[in-house]
Amino acid sequence: RYFLVGSNPAETKYRVLKIDRTEPNDLVIIDDKHVYTQQEVRELLGRLDLGNRTKMGQKGSSGLSRAVSAFGIVGFVRFLEGYYIVLITKRRKMADIGGHAIYKVEDTNMIYIPNDSVRVSHPDETRYLRIFQNVDLSSNFYFSYSYDLSHSLQYNLTVLRMPLETLKTETTQTRQESFDIFEDEGLSTQGGSGVFGICSKPYEKYVWNAKLLEAVRTAVHRDWLLYIIHGFCGQSKLLIYGRPIYVTLIARRSSKFAGTRFLKRGANCEGDVANEVETEQILYDASVMSFSAGSYSSYVQVRGSVPLYWSQDISTMMPKPPITLDQADPYAHVAALHFDQMLQRFGSPIIILNLVKEREKRKHERILSEELVAAVTYLNQFLPPEHAIIYIPWDMAKYTKSKLCNVLDRLNVIAESVVKKTGFFVNRPDSYCSVLRPDEKWNELGGCVVSTGRLQTGVLRTNCVDCLDRTNTAQFMVGKCALAYQLYSLGLIDKPNLQFDTDAVRLFEELYEDHGDTLSLQYGGSQLVHRVKTYRKIAPWTQHSKDIMQTLSRYYSNAFSDADRQDSINLFLGVFKPAEGKPHLWELPTDFYLHHKNTLSLSQTRQSYTYWWTTGVLKHLPLPFDEVTCAENRRKLTVKKFHKYEEEIDIHNEFFRPYELSSFDETFCLAMTNSTRDFMPKNVGIDPSPFTVRKPDETGKSVLGNKNNRDETVLQRKTAASAPPPPSEEAVSSSSEDDSGTDKEDEGAVSQRSTPVKGTDTGDNTKITENVVQSTKDVYGVNLSDIPSEDDLAIYARFVQLGQSQHKQEKGNQQFCSKHTLDKVINLIPISSFSQDNIYEVQPPRADRKSIEIFHAHIQAGRGNMQPLGKDDFLMYREYIRNRYM
Secondary structure (H helix, E strand, O other), rough: EEEEEEEEOOOOOOOEEEEEOOOOOOOOOOOOOEEEEEHHHHHHHHHHHHOOOOOOOOOOOOOOOOOOOOOOEEEEEEEOOOOEEEEEEEEEEEEOOOOEEEEEEEEEEEEEEEOOOOOOOOOOOHHHHHHHHOOOOOOOOOOOHHHHHHHHOOOOOOHOOHHHHHHHHOOOOOOOOOEEEEHHOOOOOOOOEEEEEEEEEOOOHHOOOOHHHOOOOOOOOHHOOOOEEEEEEEEEEEOOEEEEEEEEEEEEEEOOOOOOOOOOOOHHHHHHHOOOOOEEEEEEEEOOOOOOOOEEEEEEEEEEOOOEEEEEOOOHHOOOOEEEEEOOOOOOHHHHHHHHOOOOOOOOEEEEEOOOOOOOOOOOHHHHHHHHHHHHHHHOOEEEEHHHOEEEOOHHHHHHOOOOOHHHHHHHHHHHHHHHHHOOEEOOOOOHHHHHOOOOHHHHHOOOOEOEEEEEOHHHHHEEOOOOOHHHHHHHHHHHHHHHHHHHOOOOOOOOOOOEEHHHHHHHHHHHHHHOOOOHHHHHHOOOOOOOOHHHOOOOOOOHHHHHHHHHHHHHHHHHHHHHHHHHHHHHHOEEEEEOOOOOEEEEEOOOHOOOOHHOOOOOOOOOOOOOOOOOOHOOOOHHHHHHHHHHHHHHHHEEEOOOOOOHHHHHHHHHHOOOOHHHHHOOOOOOOHHHOOOOOOOEEEEOOOOEEEOOOOOHHHHHOHHHHHHHHHHHOOOOOOOOOHHHHHHHOOOOOOHHHHHHOOOOOOOOOOOOOOOOOOHHHHHHHHHOOOOOHHHHHHOOOOOOOHHHHOOOOOOOOHHHHHHHHHHHHHHOOOOOOHHHOOOOOOOOOOOOOOOOOOOOOOOOHHHHHHHHHHHHHHHOOOOOOOHHHHHHHHHHHHHOOO
């Protein structure tokens, strides 16, 4: 047998899984659902070790050996022989949201479960194993133990904090789970010690290991199930005069109809589209960690292929194969299914920003535009006008070639109108400063205003043909516009506007480019070809050669390696399941029927051509159906009861971990891009605000040493499966010094404004000294006057005298005798002749009678006079013992 022992972070509670290894083909897992203490687990493993030794009393041989240590279970998979277990053996912290850590999978281990004695070998097993492992789990797969990454922040903070009364029913716990050693003695667990929490089912569309966990989902406790998303996660720190604001970007790639560029186009019969990614930008004030007390804001947008039946034939070996429509769809059946999913998840309005070419000499991309317009026009006939799908066509390529038009200015106008219609999520009411200084744009903002803040209703859906380069730039512009509103809603800027060439926008642009590069590598096989700088027409001349290299890399990947990657994705996601007597994966001429279920069996229910939405969706619009309180949504939620002393709900212990020995490597493991260190100019005395427009040559990137550190952070975000990204122009010219030391200090002091100095030869000592010793004007932004005024000196002298007299008084008061009463101890005597001096106008504390009794009892206990314990004391102590050790 294999014994899998799992613990909570504090290592006070344990669960044990028993995996049977005598079954050659079946997976037999036993979960006793019992929560063990550390002592009980040690005793259990000790007994197992003793019972499995070859001879009793033989100390040399161990009956139990540790096979592997891991951070979580990805799942269980079977090809043609027995089952494998996939474990996460390395992880790295990538982001932090409200004290909840988000980790990236760094390494995994596949272990074959059945014993060699019962193994029935198959000749094709190793080939399937190699194809499965071709999906590199160490590249951009993310998980969190305590935060649901498959849902948006808006969902997690609204639905999961739903009032308990609305749920009506409570989960029934088994006798073992709710075992209470004090219940026979009459201690009620229904009193004030109980805390209820709501647990939600993950949104399976964005979970990539759902099929791998399918075999054990009902057999094991939910604490064993770890859901993994694929896409991108990046976090940067925006310092506003020392106040830390974390900007987080999370991209969730859909696991439905997933694949590579030319092999997955359009949509399948269930309305799932290719290259569908939900991007969420989260902004929060990191000085307050708690979800309930902190300020959190998020904005969601989506990219995805045009929802039609279309494809491109790559057998012609052309860089741009012709687009063909595979099926006629006059009633927009597949588009209806797709937009129905979006109405359920995001509400209305759904805004389509279509960036494909409108005017072409030879009809190519325009085919998609014409079909999409027809589909949207047809579907809008049956929707109420206020909830109609908004279609915005904009030929981005044509405007890019025009010398008269600024592409990003036009995109900014579109972004403003989009954000005004959808609004964004913020978990606090409008700040008082926005009431005092009303802004016209703010008053026109859409979305839904509730008592706790604002909700985003509706979503922007951006697409071009590939949904890579043009789409990423458009999403960046919309995200930049939303970021301005988010900063304004948290009271950090006085107008909801952000200018280019500010530290804040440069930081955000870098985050979006990392996001775009990562998604482009996953779908297209290369990094972005056209970036934001390309469309701003400020890209350096070296960028053109890099663009050519990326184009060639993308073409090579599409022509030669995409088919193998597609096979791996199909096997990993469980789209194809190997079986005896069926054709093997590599023998299939196409995977079309695997992704289109209606090719294998006809659906019994046909969707209406006119009422194309799910029942109940229209009734709640513009709110998304998934977030409203109804019977269907209640079934997705589970109520769990905790005790108020339990570690699982103690966010302070969970985040700070006072029970562990802290080390700098673990405390500062998250090396974030920092606006002060990486983007602020060398002379910060000009204006340290991250919202001040800088000149292109006035950026912190030119400071020696910072660039290497930032490149290291960016490289961590890139996919491990890809080739290393080409160095930017500054990196080529900068030195290759090791500056990793600042990574650890990034989380520490805010005062990182001093310039790191490049180490040089001994002959340049004078130059170094000049750089280190900066003038007060450079450091603080003001020149200190030579001599303070006489008034200032008089005030300072008075302050010193008061301090000296206070010190004498405190020294004298230390010698009081033990018979002084409590009143005399706290009686303050005025010692200053300045009656209005607020330093010494201290009101004596007023203690109530109960507090004085407790204090006297404490004093008596110190002298050995113990008081008898009451009933409440016994109950509290039992509660403590049961929660700590049982």
